[in-house]
Every structure is written in structure tokens, then in C-alpha cells.
């Protein structure tokens with residue numbers, strides 16, 4: 001499949017978040033492919049021999065000759081993808097029983113055939129910052145390739161996750177709020193897409209309250225275990241927003257349209273027991289024994305034959321993938337508009353100026 005303009009813009013965002021300097025040769029190649037993809041063949045006068053940096057850039061761009069813009073765009077996306085996946089695979093090595101240190105907002109460990117991705121911003125109730133979205137995507141991509149059999153997502157501290165970090169929208173790029181909304185929609189689509197495509201059994205261990213996007217994506221998990229302290233809250237109307245994470249499709253399917261309406265439109269907060277009765281949660285455990293009971297069970301599941309589990313997941317989920325990607329694209333584009341609405345801007349400002357809380 002050819003890289004779209006959105007894939008290209010998403011790759012440009014990912015380049016900014018690379019943790020390691022990819023070196024001058026790769027940077028020149030990225031520069032040349034970017035120029036070719038956006039402007040076509042090199043159209044600049046050749047710099048003088050002593051203008052080393054611009055000469056190197058010119059040489060790299062000029063070397064692409066008449067490579068078509070679409071091919072350059074595709075090559076750019078492929079190059080960025082190889083850079084991000086080599087970063088992520090250097091973070092989670094197969095079969096290791098060790099803690100990974102390189103994420104700022106996650107703790108990722110691999111042990112007993114289980115890769116555990118733990119949200120780690122407990123002082124912000126594990127709200128998902130822009131960087132954390134990128135880290136979660138990297139961690140999931142690494143987990144999909146490591147030799148663990150199942151992947152678990154959980155939270156550190158008293159919350160599972162308080163959803164999108166509402167301060168994400170205060171970081172406005174030079175292109176203004178429209179550009180911010182566009183970048184956010186691309187990131188959201190990529191983020192949710194990573195869950196849709198995740199190939200192994202994906203389990204949520206919901207240790208405490210869950211809000212917003214951390215609730216909606218539960219519909220894309222294969223099992224959800226919750227402490228009886230957990231609650232499930234999607235206050236989109238209160239925030240001037242609309243559903244994401246494919247919940248507009250998965251929630252009515254899981255719990256029926258009437259119950260989904262109460263959650264997604266009226267923002268009704270469910271207890272763990274209610275969420276279990278409605279099919280969003282697999283099983284609820286008393287908080288006092290939650291960790292022990294859940295991890296004992298998960299360790300037993302992780303010993304089941306991995307290929308069989310993967311294939312069974314594919315059989316269960318693959319028929320829906322195309323539909324889910326379409327829903328994800330639609331939800332992201334609707335939200336791109338919502339983020340610019342007075343309803344949403346006022347609700348966000350009220351939270352950030354401490355006038356409102358859920």
C-alpha cells in the first residue's frame with residue numbers, strides 16, 4: 001500500500017521524537033526524501049564548495065534525480081518506520097526478565113512470557129501526554145515482536161489512567177490551533193490503530209479508575225480484569241468531545257446501544273461490577289487480592305502455546321479490522337473539528353484553570 005499524506009505527516013512527527021541521533025548520513029537521506037516528496041527534483045542552485053553543510057544537503061537531494069514525489073514519500077515513511085522499530089526493539093529484547101529504563105512515562109518489563117506495559121505518571125493520575133502516546137505505540141510495537149506470549153497494560157498508583165492529558169492542547173505549534181487539531185487527529189488515529197493491529201492477546205489489568213481514551217480502547221483488548229476500586233468514565237459531552245478508540249462501534253456492540261449511549265453521550269460513570277455486567281470487563285476482583293489473583297491467572301495463560309493464541313486472536317478479530325480502521329479514521333476526523341469548538345475549548349480551559357473536575 002502507498003504511503004498517504006497522513007502517513008507522511010505522521011512519520012514527520014515521529015522523527016521529532018526519535019530518542020537516538022540517527023547520524024548524519026541518515027539525516028541527510030531524510031532531508032533529501034522530504035524535499036523530493038514535497039518539492040520534487042532538486043531546484044536549488046548548487047552551494048559553493050566551502051559551504052559544507054548546504055553542499056552535503058544539496059548533494060543528497062540532487063542524487064535523487066527525478067524520483068517521483070510519491071515514491072520519495074513512501075521511502076521517507078519506510079525509513080522512519082525502520083528507525084522507530086529499531087529503537088523499540090533495542091528497548092525490549094526477547095526473553096529477558098528485566099525492567100526497561102528508557103521510557104519516561106512507562107515502565108515496561110518482560111517476565112514469565114508476559115510483557116507488562118505500565119503507565120507511570122502517578123502524580124498526574126497517569127494522564128496520557130503527547131510523549132506518552134508515542135511511548136505506548138513504541139512499547140506495543142516492540143511487544144508485538146518480542147518473544148512474550150501475552151501483553152498486559154496496567155497503571156502505577158491509585159489510578160489506571162485519567163485519559164488524555166488536557167494540557168496536550170496548550171502546546172500550540174506555529175501553524176496555530178488548526179494545525180494542532182490536525183496533528184492530534186493523526187496521532188490519535190495512529191495510536192488507536194496500534195491497538196487494532198496488535199497481534200497477540202492483549203490484557204488490561206485495571207487497577208483503579210479509568211477515564212476517557214483509556215476506557216474506550218478497552219473495547220479493543222482481548223480481556224479486561226478490574227479491581228473493585230476501578231470505575232469507567234467517558235465524559236465526552238462534558239468536555240465538548242465525541243467518542244474515540246472505536247468505542248462508537250465497539251461499545252454498542254458489547255453492551256447494546258442504550259447502555260452505550262449512557263456512557264458515551266451522557267457520561268455515566270460505571271462501577272467495575274456494572275462494567276462487568278455490561279460485558280466491557282471480563283472479571284472483577286476484590287482490591288485486596290486483585291494483583292495476586294490476576295497475575296497468577298495471567299502466568300498460567302502465558303504458558304499456553306503462543307502460536308495457537310495468536311492465530312485464535314486473528315480468527316476472532318481479523319474480520320473486523322477493516323471496519324475498525326474505518327471507524328477510527330472517522331472518529332479522529334470528527335474530533336479534529338470538536339477540538340476547535342467553543343464547547344471543547346471552554347471545558348479544557350475550565351479544567352486547566354482549576355474551575356472544573358470530573
Ligand SMILES: CCCCCC/C=C/C(=O)SCCNC(=O)CCNC(=O)[C@H](O)C(C)(C)COP(=O)(O)OP(=O)(O)OC[C@H]1O[C@@H](n2cnc3c(N)ncnc32)[C@H](O)[C@@H]1OP(=O)(O)O
Pocket residue numbers: 123124125127128162163164165166167168184185187188211212213214235236239241244351356357358
Ligand atoms: C491528543 C490525542 C488524543 C486525544 C483523544 C481524546 C481523549 C479524550 C479523553 O481522554 S477525555 C478524558 C480527559 N480526562 C479528564 O477530563 C480527566 C481530568 N481529571 C480530573 O477530572 C481529575 O484530575 C480526576 C477526577 C481524574 C482525579 O481527581 P483527584 O483525585 O482529585 O486528583 P487531582 O485532580 O488532584 O489530580 C492530580 C493531578 O493530576 C492532574 N491531572 C489528572 N488528570 C489529568 C488529565 N487528564 N489531564 C491533565 N492533568 C490531569 C490534576 O490536574 C492534578 O494536577 P495538580 O496537582 O493540580 O497540578
